[in-house]
Amino acid sequence: MTVSKPSGVITLLTDFGLTDPFVGIMKGVVLERFGQARIVDLTHAIEAQAVDQAGFWLQRSFQWFPPGTVHVAVVDPGVGTAREALAVATSEYYFLAPDNGLLARVLAGDARAEVRRIDVAGLRLSATSTTFHGRDVFAPVAALLAGGRVEFGSLGPVTQPRIRPEIPVVSLANGRVEGRVVAVDRFGNLITDIDENCLAVGSGWTVVIGDARVALRHTYADVALGAGTALINSFGCVEIAVRGGRAAEVFRASIGTPVVAETASPKAVL
Amino acid sequence: MTVSKPSGVITLLTDFGLTDPFVGIMKGVVLERFGQARIVDLTHAIEAQAVDQAGFWLQRSFQWFPPGTVHVAVVDPGVGTAREALAVATSEYYFLAPDNGLLARVLAGDARAEVRRIDVAGLRLSATSTTFHGRDVFAPVAALLAGGRVEFGSLGPVTQPRIRPEIPVVSLANGRVEGRVVAVDRFGNLITDIDENCLAVGSGWTVVIGDARVALRHTYADVALGAGTALINSFGCVEIAVRGGRAAEVFRASIGTPVVAETASPKAVL
Amino acid sequence: MTVSKPSGVITLLTDFGLTDPFVGIMKGVVLERFGQARIVDLTHAIEAQAVDQAGFWLQRSFQWFPPGTVHVAVVDPGVGTAREALAVATSEYYFLAPDNGLLARVLAGDARAEVRRIDVAGLRLSATSTTFHGRDVFAPVAALLAGGRVEFGSLGPVTQPRIRPEIPVVSLANGRVEGRVVAVDRFGNLITDIDENCLAVGSGWTVVIGDARVALRHTYADVALGAGTALINSFGCVEIAVRGGRAAEVFRASIGTPVVAETASPKAVL
Numbered sequence: 160m161t162v163s164k165p166s167g168v169i170t171l172l173t174d175f176g177l178t179d180p181f182v183g184i185m186k187g188v189v190l191e192r193f194g195q196a197r198i199v200d201l202t203h204a205i206e207a208q209a210v211d212q213a214g215f216w217l218q219r220s221f222q223w224f225p226p227g228t229v230h231v232a233v234v235d236p237g238v239g240t241a242r243e244a245l246a247v248a249t250s251e252y253y254f255l256a257p258d259n260g261l262l263a264r265v266l267a268g269d270a271r272a273e274v275r276r277i278d279v280a281g282l283r284l285s286a287t288s289t290t291f292h293g294r295d296v297f298a299p300v301a302a303l304l305a306g307g308r309v310e311f312g313s314l315g316p317v318t319q320p321r322i323r324p325e326i327p328v329v330s331l332a333n334g335r336v337e338g339r340v341v342a343v344d345r346f347g348n349l350i351t352d353i354d355e356n357c358l359a360v361g362s363g364w365t366v367v368i369g370d371a372r373v374a375l376r377h378t379y380a381d382v383a384l385g386a387g388t389a390l391i392n393s394f395g396c397v398e399i400a401v402r403g404g405r406a407a408e409v410f411r412a413s414i415g416t417p418v419v420a421e422t423a424s425p426k427a428v429l
Numbered sequence: 430m431t432v433s434k435p436s437g438v439i440t441l442l443t444d445f446g447l448t449d450p451f452v453g454i455m456k457g458v459v460l461e462r463f464g465q466a467r468i469v470d471l472t473h474a475i476e477a478q479a480v481d482q483a484g485f486w487l488q489r490s491f492q493w494f495p496p497g498t499v500h501v502a503v504v505d506p507g508v509g510t511a512r513e514a515l516a517v518a519t520s521e522y523y524f525l526a527p528d529n530g531l532l533a534r535v536l537a538g539d540a541r542a543e544v545r546r547i548d549v550a551g552l553r554l555s556a557t558s559t560t561f562h563g564r565d566v567f568a569p570v571a572a573l574l575a576g577g578r579v580e581f582g583s584l585g586p587v588t589q590p591r592i593r594p595e596i597p598v599v600s601l602a603n604g605r606v607e608g609r610v611v612a613v614d615r616f617g618n619l620i621t622d623i624d625e626n627c628l629a630v631g632s633g634w635t636v637v638i639g640d641a642r643v644a645l646r647h648t649y650a651d652v653a654l655g656a657g658t659a660l661i662n663s664f665g666c667v668e669i670a671v672r673g674g675r676a677a678e679v680f681r682a683s684i685g686t687p688v689v690a691e692t693a694s695p696k697a698v699l
Numbered sequence: 700m701t702v703s704k705p706s707g708v709i710t711l712l713t714d715f716g717l718t719d720p721f722v723g724i725m726k727g728v729v730l731e732r733f734g735q736a737r738i739v740d741l742t743h744a745i746e747a748q749a750v751d752q753a754g755f756w757l758q759r760s761f762q763w764f765p766p767g768t769v770h771v772a773v774v775d776p777g778v779g780t781a782r783e784a785l786a787v788a789t790s791e792y793y794f795l796a797p798d799n800g801l802l803a804r805v806l807a808g809d810a811r812a813e814v815r816r817i818d819v820a821g822l823r824l825s826a827t828s829t830t831f832h833g834r835d836v837f838a839p840v841a842a843l844l845a846g847g848r849v850e851f852g853s854l855g856p857v858t859q860p861r862i863r864p865e866i867p868v869v870s871l872a873n874g875r876v877e878g879r880v881v882a883v884d885r886f887g888n889l890i891t892d893i894d895e896n897c898l899a900v901g902s903g904w905t906v907v908i909g910d911a912r913v914a915l916r917h918t919y920a921d922v923a924l925g926a927g928t929a930l931i932n933s934f935g936c937v938e939i940a941v942r943g944g945r946a947a948e949v950f951r952a953s954i955g956t957p958v959v960a961e962t963a964s965p966k967a968v969l
Binding site for chain 3: 174175176177178179180182183184186187188190191194207290291294295
Binding site for chain 2: 714715716717718719720722723724726727728730731734747830831834835
């Protein structure tokens with residue numbers, strides 16, 4: 160695996176919130192080890208311990224950063240137990256996260272990704288029973304990688320991630336793609352994990368949420384005020400919206416609500 | 430128009446919130462094009478689509494940054510429709526924003542500002558129907574400008590903004606200045622858009638909000654605990670406060686509530 | 700007092716929130732004076748005017764930054780009155796804050812710290828009656844210090860802080876340490892200001908909060924789901940948690956709630 164030269168950019172995605180100084184402390188630890196780091200917050204408002212939501216946003220965000228960026232994601236219901244920390248290298252990016260499925264969507268998109276277990280003892284990182292992993296493991300490793308002070312291959316042994324990807328797959332038999340709501344944005348729009356690529360095999364798609372059915376259209380402007388619609392959003396996902404309203408309320412949906420895309424005319428993939 | 434040399438600093442002001450990774454992604458796009466950018470968040474908590482609130486805070490903030498700073502403001506109820514993107518240069522700063530009135534207050538303060546329409550096609554920026562303008566238009570242009578990779582004059586043709594400023598003006602006939610609440614701060618203080626310069630033409634001002642009348646004073650400390658007062662705040666605006674309390678609750682006011690400053694002794698402007 | 704060379708890093712801790720652009724403006728003022736500053740937000744969500752909460756988090760955060768970092772903390776119920784601004788140098792860090800007790804915990808930890816009153820007039824900083832001290836005093840002084848443009852000793856005369864530390868002290872007579880809840884984290888855990896060092900003089904500690912008593916254990920995993928526990932957290936403080944639940948609700952506690960640690964076997968300190 161040849162990986163891009165580190166860009167010096169580090170992103171952080173956590174469920175720590177911004178009320179306490181946890182995120183700021185992680186940045187201090189990075190800057191002590193690599194003073195020229197440029198650190199970007201992706202979000203710290205992942206719902207508490209919502210590993211899949213974190214994985215979804217990471218997958219939809221990482222490619223907008225310079226090649227060689229180190230993406231750090233820390234959302235972990237298992238902290239305090241014996242969770243391993245993973246380091247992943249794709250051809251363009253590095254990822255650091257707990258071994259709890261957070262990287263499943265990233266790994267599903269790159270079969271050649273190299274996965275290593277971070278050797279906490281070998282790297283002489285702290286590892287007491289009350290370790291704050293973001294501060295004591297992920298921040299120092301991110302600084303080492305982003306600053307070019309350590310080779311990816313030296314972080315620890317090659318491993319298999321404990322949890323493998325589950326990604327919605329189009330069923331050509333009945334023209335259905337099953338997914339779910341993974342985020343509700345500030346305007347109440349429902350962002351799903353159904354990728355536009357899944358819909359390339361058919362046309363005339365309808366999106367089903369609860370008892371409601373809405374047609375997949377091209378833009379919000381195509382529908383009347385107050386009406387529901389579905390569209391492919393700027394992240395390449397099916398998104399359900401209500402023009403001038405809040406889809407989350409109109410469709411009584413929240414994170415995890417099942418969503419199905421249906422077409423009467425599936426066609427064979429070439 | 431001779432403009433300051435770019436400072437390398439970019440500010441961001443949006444209504445995107447910090448829950449989703451939209452702001453982080455904009456920063457990634459900037460850093461991919463201009464790795465040395467120093468990016469500062471002004472706020473991302475503008476109320477959804479509150480263009481005037483965004484314009485007010487931009488006007489009160491921009492001058493605290495180094496000359497040559499690129500100020501990016503994205504609040505746009507019209508996204509998805511055919512809104513143009515504007516680039517503005519004053520003698521000291523650059524501004525990028527949708528053509529929806531957001532820059533009206535900035536333009537009202539500088540008659541010599543140069544306004545250009547960002548030529549999305551000419552600059553070879555993405556412009557699909559599902560464009561995320563912050564990421565696909567404003568972030569790349571900000572990087573180009575702040576990094577000195579493009580001249581301001583090359584961003585697109587000179588144009589007239591679609592919406593022109595409406596700013597409260599003092600009426601010397603009756604000694605009244607009409608404004609409104611534009612922000613409620615964390616302490617419940619009501620920040621209005623009545624500028625101290627408007628009040629230079631009279632003395633003994635009283636501020637009227639709903640049924641209440643409060644005298645304009647010099648500091649909070651001049652009044653009793655629990656009493657209302659008005660003062661010129663550190664941004665040069667009339668602010669209504671309750672010492673030890675929340676003015677927003679006491680005066681049942683919120684963003685948009687009309688506020689009038691009155692004086693019995695207006696005098697002619699020289 | 701020999702202090703570390705400035706690291707170029709500045710941290711900010713305030714009760715300004717992130718809704719208004721106050722924090723962004725402070726950063727602009729810093730960057731205008733020291734363009735290479737690397738500015739890190741510790742938190743801006745300190746409860747309004749909660750000086751002690753601010754002091755607690757500052758004390759638990761500062762040491763995770765590079766030596767020579769300038770830590771700026773602005774939480775001040777007294778703004779508008781004649782509060783002085785303090786500058787403190789320890790052997791490794793600088794601190795800037797109002798003279799209202801915010802630095803009490805930091806000063807309690809370093810008897811050799813040097814305390815100076817910032818000479819606002821002598822440094823030619825703005826000081827009108829409506830001064831926004833974060834912007835007009837603390838940000839420029841932080842930039843001067845972090846950029847190495849001014850010696851610490853030139854900031855103003857040596858002074859005594861107006862408010863001296865009050866820190867919970869172990870009573871060997873009856874084996875009790877009295878403290879209080881200083882923060883409630885995103886998961887509802889109760890963070891107290893009882894330091895692990897206070898508990899070194901005994902064993903078999905029990906933590907009392909309201910009518911409840913919980914044993915001090917080593918990790919969350921030691922107790923059953925739904926049960927309460929106390930542990931030393933990753934900041935070296937006693938923390939009260941409910942495995943799989945929210946301790947703040949279970950124990951009806953919030954910031955300020957008294958907490959007592961008790962041991963039946965106190966022993967003499969050597």
